[in-house]
Amino acid sequence: MRARSAVLASLASAAILLIGWQAGSEASTPGGTTADATTPGAGTPSGSTGSTAAGKSAGPPAAGAKDGTFDGRQIRTRYGTMQVRTTIAGGKITDIVPLKLTDVGSLSGEIDRQAVPMLRSEVLSSQSAKVHTIAGATYTSQGYLSSLQAALDAANFKG
Amino acid sequence: MSRTRTTEERTTSPPQRERYLRRARLADSLETIVWLTVALVLALFLADGGLAEFKTVPGTFTALGIIAGLVGTDLMLVQLLLAARLPVIDRAFGHDHALLVHQRMGKPVFYLISAHMVLLWIGYALTARLNVFAEIWDMFTTLPDMKIAYLGYGLLTVVVITSLVIVRRKFPYEAWHVVHFLAYAAVLAALPHQFSTGQLFADGTWARYYWLALYFGVAAALLVYRFIVPMLRTLRHDLRVSNVVAEAPGVYSIEMTGRSLADLRVRGGQFFIWRFWSRGLWWHAHPFSLSAAPGILRLKVTVRELGGGTSELGALRIGTRVSIEGPYGLFTDRARTTRRAVAVAAGIGITPIISLLEQGDFAPGEMTVIVRAPDEKGLYLHQELQKLCIKKSAALCVLLGRRPKKGHDSWLPARDASRHVSLSTIVPEVRDADVFVCGPRGWTDLVVEDAKQAGVPKFRIHYERFSW
Numbered sequence: 001m002r003a004r005s006a007v008l009a010s011l012a013s014a015a016i017l018l019i020g021w022q023a024g025s026e027a028s029t030p031g032g033t034t035a036d037a038t039t040p041g042a043g044t045p046s047g048s049t050g051s052t053a054a055g056k057s058a059g060p061p062a063a064g065a066k067d068g069t070f071d072g073r074q075i076r077t078r079y080g081t082m083q084v085r086t087t088i089a090g091g092k093i094t095d096i097v098p099l100k101l102t103d104v105g106s107l108s109g110e111i112d113r114q115a116v117p118m119l120r121s122e123v124l125s126s127q128s129a130k131v132h133t134i135a136g137a138t139y140t141s142q143g144y145l146s147s148l149q150a151a152l153d154a155a156n157f158k159g
Numbered sequence: 160m161s162r163t164r165t166t167e168e169r170t171t172s173p174p175q176r177e178r179y180l181r182r183a184r185l186a187d188s189l190e191t192i193v194w195l196t197v198a199l200v201l202a203l204f205l206a207d208g209g210l211a212e213f214k215t216v217p218g219t220f221t222a223l224g225i226i227a228g229l230v231g232t233d234l235m236l237v238q239l240l241l242a243a244r245l246p247v248i249d250r251a252f253g254h255d256h257a258l259l260v261h262q263r264m265g266k267p268v269f270y271l272i273s274a275h276m277v278l279l280w281i282g283y284a285l286t287a288r289l290n291v292f293a294e295i296w297d298m299f300t301t302l303p304d305m306k307i308a309y310l311g312y313g314l315l316t317v318v319v320i321t322s323l324v325i326v327r328r329k330f331p332y333e334a335w336h337v338v339h340f341l342a343y344a345a346v347l348a349a350l351p352h353q354f355s356t357g358q359l360f361a362d363g364t365w366a367r368y369y370w371l372a373l374y375f376g377v378a379a380a381l382l383v384y385r386f387i388v389p390m391l392r393t394l395r396h397d398l399r400v401s402n403v404v405a406e407a408p409g410v411y412s413i414e415m416t417g418r419s420l421a422d423l424r425v426r427g428g429q430f431f432i433w434r435f436w437s438r439g440l441w442w443h444a445h446p447f448s449l450s451a452a453p454g455i456l457r458l459k460v461t462v463r464e465l466g467g468g469t470s471e472l473g474a475l476r477i478g479t480r481v482s483i484e485g486p487y488g489l490f491t492d493r494a495r496t497t498r499r500a501v502a503v504a505a506g507i508g509i510t511p512i513i514s515l516l517e518q519g520d521f522a523p524g525e526m527t528v529i530v531r532a533p534d535e536k537g538l539y540l541h542q543e544l545q546k547l548c549i550k551k552s553a554a555l556c557v558l559l560g561r562r563p564k565k566g567h568d569s570w571l572p573a574r575d576a577s578r579h580v581s582l583s584t585i586v587p588e589v590r591d592a593d594v595f596v597c598g599p600r601g602w603t604d605l606v607v608e609d610a611k612q613a614g615v616p617k618f619r620i621h622y623e624r625f626s627w
Contacts, residue, residue, distance in 0.1 A: 023205070024208050078283065
């Protein structure tokens with residue numbers, strides 16, 4: 001390969017990688033910010049600005065959501081298939097019940113017992129499936145959140 | 160003043176250079192695409208949130224394992240494409256060079272696939288807090304499609320081991336070739352676990368479309384250019400043996416006639432993979448170069464008995480059907496980068512050089528042909544070569560004599576080697592010439608080395624080696 005082509009090829013490769021990296025980090029950041037924004041709503045009595053901010057983030061986006069229970073897609077993970085059911089009432093996620101949990105490997109049950117309640121509370125407080133995965137329970141988190149996202153999409157819930 | 164200089168430059172820039180630049184651009188573009196596919200595969204992994212995996216130690220192992228598998232699979236598919244006889248690849252690199260790259264990629268790809276397996280064992284074992292062996296067993300028994308994936312890895316291992324040069328020499332070509340086809344089975348066996356466990360084709364991801372396009376593209380290319388096109392050409396041109404001439408003991412010229420041969424668009428110096436449909440020969444496929452300019456009615460090859468089915472070629476009956484794959488190769492005047500050319504041949508290696516010179520557009524004095532043989536009996540097709548050199552006003556230099564016995568470190572006869580004869584003493588302008596070399600592998604490598612010593616840049620050295 002001639003030098004000029006080699007330079008062009010590496011620049012183009014770098015650009016593609018950068019776009020991929022950017023897309024990857026954008027997909028994970030919204031979960032972080034909404035989790036922060038909802039903390040004042042969870043019970044700080046101080047300023048009125050905080051509560052309006054919380055109201056804004058939880059209120060309007062859910063406008064088109066249907067009420068009811070919705071089953072998510074079955075998500076196959078390395079440790080088994082996961083599926084969750086979510087309940088939406090008054091435009092808010094009120095409950096999430098696991099229908100299928102990971103069952104492959106000796107530690108799956110134990111990991112799920114710890115991770116699922118953490119995921120549930122994270123989601124309920126942030127009103128979104130875009131929350132951080134739980135360290136040490138990557139597969140459970142990904143399966144749980146992907147299935148949940150599918151259920152939310154079915155409910156036309158925009159979190 | 161400057162105007163005269165530009166016109167002069169324009170007239171001295173030969174058409175060969177223009178053509179070479181076009182080819183180099185094509186070759187660079189193809190190579191760039193390969194690098195971009197690797198970047199794209201990594202980018203798709205990152206876009207899918209892959210970076211998050213690196214936060215934990217087990218996740219890091221798992222992520223690296225996934226990356227190794229993705230890149231390895233991508234490059235393995237590129238390898239298949241290189242062997243798929245795509246016309247664009249032959250035009251840019253030549254069939255031989257493409258296969259050389261294919262061969263060189265073999266080991267790195269195998270290492271990547273192996274790393275994929277080992278890193279995922281470790282990553283999963285750490286995640287599940289199991290020891291590695293328990294995890295391997297666990298994966299083997301519980302993960303979907305893992306058994307067939309291991310089978311694929313086993314097949315790949317067989318393909319790689321039989322292709323190691325030392326091992327490969329021990330097999331007849333046909334046996335090796337059949338084993339090599341297991342690579343297709345290996346790729347197919349790996350597919351199910353990519354669907355189920357790997358989620359490579361998961362709904363709604365961009366990766367899905369990339370991999371679908373790549374797999375289907377490669378499969379289509381292989382099917383069309385390795386099987387359908389050769390079959391259609393064979394049927395359409397209906398080649399039959401029309402004459403067999405003994406040129407020397409153990410050396411035969413085989414002439415074939417067929418329909419609409421002009422449509423094959425063969426260039427002198429190219430080769431076909433021939434299959435003669437007679438008893439005892441049909442299961443051998445022979446790569447032979449044309450030994451005369453391709454005619455509208457006739458194609459001719461000249462072959463020397465070298466085992467592997469070539470010994471029966473002299474007994475071919477007139478009218479024997481011949482099937483073809485090709486034409487392939489960049490050992491033609493299309494490969495030229497400048498006006499001057501030097502062709503160096505040993506023994507039966509003269510054949511593509513005759514068809515190259517006969518059909519190529521060489522002006523008087525542009526070509527010098529150097530032939531080496533142990534003695535006069537080893538000069539095959541020599542009368543034809545002499546006539547042709549006169550007709551094309553090409554210089555002809557014949558080097559007779561045995562090569563030095565010790566170490567075979569010269570391509571020249573012993574007497575000339577001891578007098579420090581080299582390519583640049585025979586043709587002083589060789590630095591500015593294209594060098595075409597055809598002969599046995601070891602000998603060809605020595606000529607190529609001498610050409611490099613003489614200052615010929617790599618892109619001007621074109622060679623064809625007989626041994627596979």
